[in-house]
Amino acid sequence: MAKFWNKLKKNTEPAVAVHHIDSEPMADNGVPAQETEPENTNTGTSNVKKRAIKVGEKAGEKAGEVKEVVVEQSKKIASTVVEKTGEAVVYSKSRIKIYNLNHQLEKLYAEVGGNVYELLKNKETAVLKNAAVLLTLDKIDMIKEEISLINSDLDQNR
DSSP states (O other): OHHHHHHHHHHHOOSEEOOOTTSOOEETTSSBOOOOOOSOHHHHHHHHHHHHHHHHHHHHHHHHHHHHHHHHHHHHHHHHHHHHHHHHHHHHHHHHHHHHHHHHHHHHHHHHHHHHHHHHHTTOOOGGGOHHHHHHHHHHHHHHHHHHHHHHHHHHTO
């Protein structure tokens, strides 16, 4: 019976096992085996070279496909950045214009107040019939309307 088990053990134990094309040969205990050249090195090396070339070609094809995808995604991202930058510039310019118009309004309010004060100081009661006051009030209305239009444009573009 012992002969049977010994014979079976010898037939089932490989001397060296190769796990992967890139890995080192492994002995039966899992430790890398000492490098031993096979007797017929031409066929083993040429097969490995052929397989390596095929793997390299496939990797090259995949790299080309990946490159195309990356380039397309980069173009989309760049166009989105340009578009959003343009929107930000328009928004900023509009906000600056509103700021300047509000500053003009403050000046016009001060002007109306000064005109009304001078008229009342001189005992004139027809403040709303004064040409300077009416002209300034019209300017105020025009600026308020312009600010309203800019704000509505900004709301539509959000």
